[in-house]
Amino acid sequence: RNTPRYAGFEKIVLLDYSRTQLQQAQARLGRSEKYTYVAADAYRLPFVDSLFDGATMIRTLHHMADAPKAIGQVARVLQHKSAFILEFANKLNLKAILRWALRKQDWSPFTREPVEFAALNFDFHPRAVFDWLAAAGFTVEAKRTVSHFRLGLLKRVVPTKWLAALDGLFQPTGEWFQVTPSVFVRARRAGQIGNLSYNGVVFQCPECGQHPLESKP
Numbered sequence: 001r002n003t004p005r006y007a008g009f010e011k012i013v014l015l016d017y018s019r020t021q022l023q024q025a026q027a028r029l030g031r032s033e034k035y036t037y038v039a040a041d042a043y044r045l046p047f048v049d050s051l052f053d054g055a056t057m058i059r060t061l062h063h064m065a066d067a068p069k070a071i072g073q074v075a076r077v078l079q080h081k082s083a084f085i086l087e088f089a090n091k092l093n094l095k096a097i098l099r100w101a102l103r104k105q106d107w108s109p110f111t112r113e114p115v116e117f118a119a120l121n122f123d124f125h126p127r128a129v130f131d132w133l134a135a136a137g138f139t140v141e142a143k144r145t146v147s148h149f150r151l152g153l154l155k156r157v158v159p160t161k162w163l164a165a166l167d168g169l170f171q172p173t174g175e176w177f178q179v180t181p182s183v184f185v186r187a188r189r190a191g192q193i194g195n196l197s198y199n200g201v202v203f204q205c206p207e208c209g210q211h212p213l214e215s216k217p
Contacts, residue, residue, distance in 0.1 A: 011033075012034055013047075013052070014038070015040055022038075022039055025037060046204060047204065048203070048204045050076075052078050052079065052082060055077075055084050056085040057074065058087045061086065061129075065122070067129070072136045075137045075189060080190075083187070083188060083189075084186070085184065086129075086184070087182060087185075088124050088182075089182060090125075090178055091124055092109045095181070126143075143174040143184070143186075144172065
């Protein structure tokens with residue numbers, strides 16, 4: 001859903017279920033051959049196998065009722081050894097642990113099942129996410145925790161640039177433990193090399209998987 005001007009890539013595909021989000025992205029990035037805007041379902045990606053050499057999913061997984069299926073679809077469309085940058089909302093955060101210890105919430109932050117704290121808003125246990133990635137054929141290369149100081153009091157009394165600098169210092173601790181509200185992961189697509197001989201075909205039918213599927217400008 002974020003739309004930075006990605007550097008180092010010749011072609012960028014921005015996918016969202018919401019056409020409004022895509023329109024906002026296009027208003028910011030403009031119309032060019034570099035960007036392709038696709039309205040589609042993350043559970044049924046309309047792309048041929050092994051098409052992309054990288055993918056990001058930021059502030060999106062927490063809206064997925066079937067997160068493993070969405071991750072599996074990303075794995076399907078990535079080439080061998082491609083990088084996948086994933087961010088997820090962490091169930092095992094310090095606030096949740098404290099609230100559970102004080103009996104102010106019913107669900108345990110230590111169990112692996114997702115918790116739906118609001119309609120279609122899920123928090124995930126880190127271990128569960130890492131297992132889903134492994135099952136989909138990814139190898140986790142790096143973990144970073146963010147939002148270490150997401151407290152209203154701190155934001156009011158400590159300058160933002162200081163909090164950002166401190167957060168950056170603590171991010172590498174995510175390699176060993178993840179207790180912040182948000183976790184970033186860099187994973188690498190493993191497994192066998194997919195079929196890349198599609199002769200320029202990009203889209204396939206999301207229902208039956210057959211291609212080519214014509215695109216409209």
